[in-house]
Amino acid sequence: MPVEIKTIGSSGQISLGKENAGRIVTVDEVEKGVWLVKTAQVIPDSELWLHTPEMKGKLDRALAWAATHKPKESDLDELERRFKKRR
DSSP states (O other): OOOOOOOOOTTSOOOOOGGGTTOOEEEEEEETTEEEEEEOOOOOGGGGGGGSHHHHHHHHHHHHHHHHSOOOOOOHHHHHHHHHHHO
16 A cells, blocks of 8 residues: 555644545554554444343344244233233
8 A cells, every 4th residue: 555645734633535534433642653543333332231241142142042933923912911920
């Protein structure tokens, strides 16, 4: 990849090209004057629990179960009876 020369503007910004507009990146200053820029994905705080090792195991088991069990119509009356028993 050829080296590109960029100028940091007076507001401290640098353009990485329109093709990268709107992308989320991490910027790590590995030493003074040397920055490592990587594209990134962000997980909302409210969804972090889905990415714990415990939840990964539960999700893997649920997906495995779903792969071996065909969907069927729910009996809503039966579900209501079960719900009322638990109260």
